[in-house]
Amino acid sequence: MSDATENGPVLAADGTPLKRSLARALRMQKTRALMLIAPLLIFVLITFIIPIGQMLYRSVQNDLVADTLPLTVQALASWDSSTGELPPEEVYDAFARDMIVAVNAKQHTRLGTRLNYEQTGISSMFRKSGRKIKKWDPVEDAPFKEKLIDVHEGWGEIDTWRTIQTHSGRVTPGYFLNAIDMQKTPDGPKAQPEDKQILVKLFGRTLVMSLIITGACILLGYPVAWILANLPMRSANLLMILVLLPFWTSLLVRTSAWKVMLQQQGVINDVLVWIGLVSDSSRLVMINNQFGTIVAMTHILLPFMILPMYSVMQTIPPTYLRAAKSLGATNSTAFWRVYFPQTVPGIGAGSILVFILAIGYYITPEIVGGTKGVFISNRIAYHISSSLNWGLAAALGTILLAVVLLLYWCYDKIVGIDNVKLG
Structure with a gap:
């Protein structure tokens, strides 16, 4: 070397x-x-x-008020709303100057819509006031306090200015409070009026119905997966085609088909009347309620439960059951003590898949759920497409994501995510 x-x-x-x-x-x-x-x-x-x-x-963004009314927000910062007196002339002057700019930029209606989420009626105040303020001159027409009150009496109410002051921050917890049926007020978080407390109920309904749908998929899918795993390959492949057949059909078509079948003049009620189980005057109400949503979604999500269970069952040697029976175990004992524990990973994988899909489903509850069978996802879609309250929709989506992650964590602690298998 x-x-x-x-x-x-x-x-x-x-x-x-x-x-x-x-x-x-x-x-x-x-x-x-x-x-x-x-x-x-x-x-x-x-x-x-x-x-x-x-x-x-x-879900926490709130730039619109501060960007549209910068002078007003600054002037309101020194106003003490607890005195019960209206803001001073300086606030009205700043508001008028901001509104003149906002009206010319056509931003005042968006601001009114944003504040209308917090206090009903403000949107119309901004639209009506905008038509008058547009003609004002920030110098010649001052002072503005009496003029604004003459334009709309709402500018003479202290609650209006308290709402603007409360929601003037660029970051707000208000959307999350609204998502749990509360509201941000100058005096702190308060519960919404009882007639508006629907979101927490929707969250609970979504969770309960998703669990019921998951359980129904387990009960219906387990025998099918067992048959597929124990039939000869040729027969199993034929039945697998039938299981996968719904994937080749549009989701909208499948859901609409259930709407036709479940309605009071539909196929199922007609059959029940024909065989005499129900009378024509007392047909079952199976649509536009929770029952219709559960039935339709169970049918749609059932393949997602069958496939993981089938892939796990395929890996279980049949000799295990024969060995258990040769040692004196009955059929039920051999199944519950030997076979079933080995299929739990497949049940866990299918349950997670079905539950997560169910909790965020939108189309099926919208079509067959009516007012009693809709999920929180339908409310999120409403705020995105109709009310345009994207902040509340984002807060609802964030809470839904947090709930799913929490349940996933609990499942990992109780069952163990390592025991979940797809085959």
């Missing part, structure tokens, strides 16, 4: 130190691996991470 090898670093074939050469090779290997998964990472970032981040931000 040479002196260079004995006293110096070990060299690679190209003369560079072996340690540096190995580090470079390892770095190139990691870079190559990263380049291979880069398209998937970018796709997940764009379609999953960024939208969730935007939802979380929008």
